[in-house]
Amino acid sequence: MAQLYYPLLRNRIRQIISGNYGPQKCRFGQGIRVQINQKTKLPEPRNHNGIDLEANEGTAVFSITDGYLYWRNSRQSGFGLELVLEFEYGGTTLYAQYAHLQSISVAIQSEQGLVFYAGRDTDFCTGYRPLGSVMGRDMIGFTGSSGNARGLPKIEEHLHFGIAKGMSEVLTGWIDPEQVLRRIPG
Numbered sequence: 001m002a003q004l005y006y007p008l009l010r011n012r013i014r015q016i017i018s019g020n021y022g023p024q025k026c027r028f029g030q031g032i033r034v035q036i037n038q039k040t041k042l043p044e045p046r047n048h049n050g051i052d053l054e055a056n057e058g059t060a061v062f063s064i065t066d067g068y069l070y071w072r073n074s075r076q077s078g079f080g081l082e083l084v085l086e087f088e089y090g091g092t093t094l095y096a097q098y099a100h101l102q103s104i105s106v107a108i109q110s111e112q113g114l115v116f117y118a119g120r121d122t123d124f125c126t127g128y129r130p131l132g133s134v135m136g137r138d139m140i141g142f143t144g145s146s147g148n149a150r151g152l153p154k155i156e157e158h159l160h161f162g163i164a165k166g167m168s169e170v171l172t173g174w175i176d177p178e179q180v181l182r183r184i185p186g
């Protein structure tokens with residue numbers, strides 16, 4: 001089985017999260033977050049489909065293993081600028097999602113040699129677009145506060161990292177990243 005690495009050099013679950021309804025959890029879970037229902041104006045539980053790792057804007061992110069990289073920057077999704085790594089794990093294909101990025105910065109090995117891709121959180125595209133193959137521990141971009149992380153106080157800046165079992169228009173079948181990587185302090 002391919003070796004797995006963490007997405008950052010220093011990996012720690014973020015501790016502080018503000019919001020109108022008190023502290024919210026930064027690990028993976030069903031119904032652990034709160035949001036306002038726009039019709040009833042009442043708070044409702046919602047899922048957190050990933051983990052939040054402490055990372056000030058501009059922190060380098062790395063490929064967790066060998067795989068194939070895609071990017072998306074949808075105005076609707078809330079994830080902002082994303083990278084998604086398709087990889088094999090225990091005989092199945094999984095998709096690792098890096099969300100709220102500031103920029104993409106990755107060198108892809110191709111038949112023409114190394115091709116460098118750079119993209120900003122102001123470059124939008126709705127569907128997932130292919131970039132190419134990367135290896136574990138390759139640097140692929142930098143964290144930011146794009147999508148619904150826009151405007152967070154500096155102490156709350158983070159990388160949202162998810163793992164899904166399927167990818168079509170959107171990622172589907174979220175699983176706990178800490179079941180695939182080892183548990184992360186925080």
Ligand SMILES: [Zn+2]
Pocket residue numbers: 048050051052159160161
């Ligand atoms: Zn998150």
